[in-house]
Amino acid sequence: MSEPATPTASTASTAATGLPGPTGGQAEPRRYLAMLALFVLGLMGGIWTVIAPFVLNWPTGADGSWTDPIRDTVITGAVLAGASAVAIVITAGFAARAVAQAVAVEANPTV
């Protein structure tokens, strides 16, 4: 006997990502969590890159001004931290939407 196809959390995630969905409803938020952890790691790396010249007492100019290595390192770290922060916000939004879809499908699987 064949039953009518009903949307599940997997099909909902497929519609959200455009790719075949996972087998479990909680797999999609878990994937976002992996990326969130990665971006948090990048944010920490960027912050460290910004403060490293001062923590490690890199030599400054005669009048206390920043040298080229300090300036480049701070700029590089700031770009990295900013990009990671933006990526965290975007990924957190996608994860929240995936969780909301999974909860909605599990609450009403026939819709």
Next chain:
Amino acid sequence: MTLRTMLGIGWSILVGLAGGWLVLMPWALNVQGNGDWTDLTKGAFWTGLALLAICAIGLIVTIGLIVRAVTPQRPPRQRPAAETNDNQAELDRALLQIASKLAADLSAPANGRTNGAVTRTAPAPANGTVNGQTAAPATTNEPATEGEGVLTHGGAER
């Protein structure tokens, strides 16, 4: 390619470029001479190397997500424990019924079978007389023939 994968790959490339720049910066800005590494060189080099490692991890994670999303996945084989227990209980009941009927057949040899022969009781006439004589129920011993009077496991005649 989804926004998620583009975000992961783009971020990983950015981290890789930053790490590569930090690794090469002391020599690119000519702050590291030919002697021992200065604190600046050491700090920039190891920080850049760590960022390159994060870049590699990001690429691996992102590519892994893409592969897992593209690869068709079989639905997990899940047999509920309750269903398995029901099937086992039903099988036990069927085996018990068969065993009890077999035991009943073996323990009742007079029930239509004696030494491999079927004992039959001829039906008495309706008026109880045969040719004017009172007829007693006659019993005959004749060998059992196939397809006739043979008991099966279930106790029913074929």
